[in-house]
């Protein structure tokens with residue numbers, strides 16, 4: 001998140017510069033534009049050159065480590081959190097019975113193949129049609145989200161879509177944008193004009209990166225929003241949110257260029273509101289699960305405690321027996337009746353209205369049990 005903020009912040013800042021440069025008044029011949037700004041108690045004055053300066057200054061600032069560290073730290077976290085504990089974070093036995101190695105192979109494979117496909121798309125004739133490129137790109141991402149949702153746990157599917165978008169963005173910087181800038185600097189040192197197609201290619205990748213920023217930021221923190229990945233159609237929710245992110249970004253880009261657009265922002269906001277409504281917790285009741293045998297008979301306290309012991313206490317206990325968690329995750333312990341009562345709403349949200357808990361459904365909690373637990377919790381007050 002931190003290096004991502006540094007990276008995306010710098011990228012937004014240069015976007016702003018491009019859009020706000022004075023390009024017409026009182027400019028020296030060699031300049032494309034200039035800009036005055038006030039920030040943090042000082043005045044700044046900036047100039048952009050049309051081509052390269054006559055002498056390349058010794059201290060030339062580059063912007064690349066923010067991007068590289070986002071990838072390095074992100075992949076490290078992916079490995080430490082998800083791959084190291086693949087059995088609970090990657091695999092959901094109610095979705096697919098996979099081994100850890102299979103789950104990790106699906107994750108890594110998706111990221112690698114996505115980059116290769118994207119890179120080929122960029123080198124094909126498709127790039128000439130930006131709208132078609134965006135449409136195909138979006139359909140592919142939605143398709144991959146759907147595909148991953150058939151194999152991996154929902155939160156792992158989300159984080160992998162984020163990882164694949166983030167990887168594409170960073171490799172754009174590494175393989176295209178920075179090499180093209182290096183070649184620009186080298187040509188300038190020799191007093192040559194350099195290859196203009198390099199600049200064009202790198203601008204295109206920069207534009208792609210720009211549109212991917214908001215979705216990737218959301219996915220980085222998506223684990224904090226169980227209503228999104230916990231939805232039965234989590235891939236659809238993610239696809240819609242990606243569309244919202246791209247739409248909002250496009251509106252800002254148009255605004256920056258001074259192009260008026262009246263529908264994009266309201267439509268994006270409307271889509272976001274639709275997602276909010278769609279992801280509102282739906283209470284699982286016996287009738288909407290088609291269960292006539294459960295009716296509204298509330299199970300005994302003893303049976304409910306047994307159920308929680310079976311499905312939750314291996315992790316959420318003063319003394320967890322789980323081989324992965326030596327202390328209760330998030331400090332949530334359900335050993336006693338009173339602690340269950342205090343956390344009734346949270347338990348309901350995680351294990352009844354959605355199926356996020358038990359994590360990875362390692363204990364194979366069934367729908368019927370969730371309904372019974374929900375009815376019992378509802379009667380606690």
Ligand code: HEC
Nearest residue numbers: 088223311312314315329330332346347350351357358359
């Ligand atoms: C395999 C271990 C494991 C099991 C079993 C498990 N949980 Fe969790 N639980 C976790 C972890 C890890 C977190 C923290 C998740 C996160 O960081 O998003 C968590 C978080 C929670 C939270 C807090 C959610 C929040 O963000 O506020 C609740 C409530 C919860 N679990 C309920 C349950 C219930 C109810 C059960 C049993 C039906 C259960 N858990 C079974 C590992 C487990």
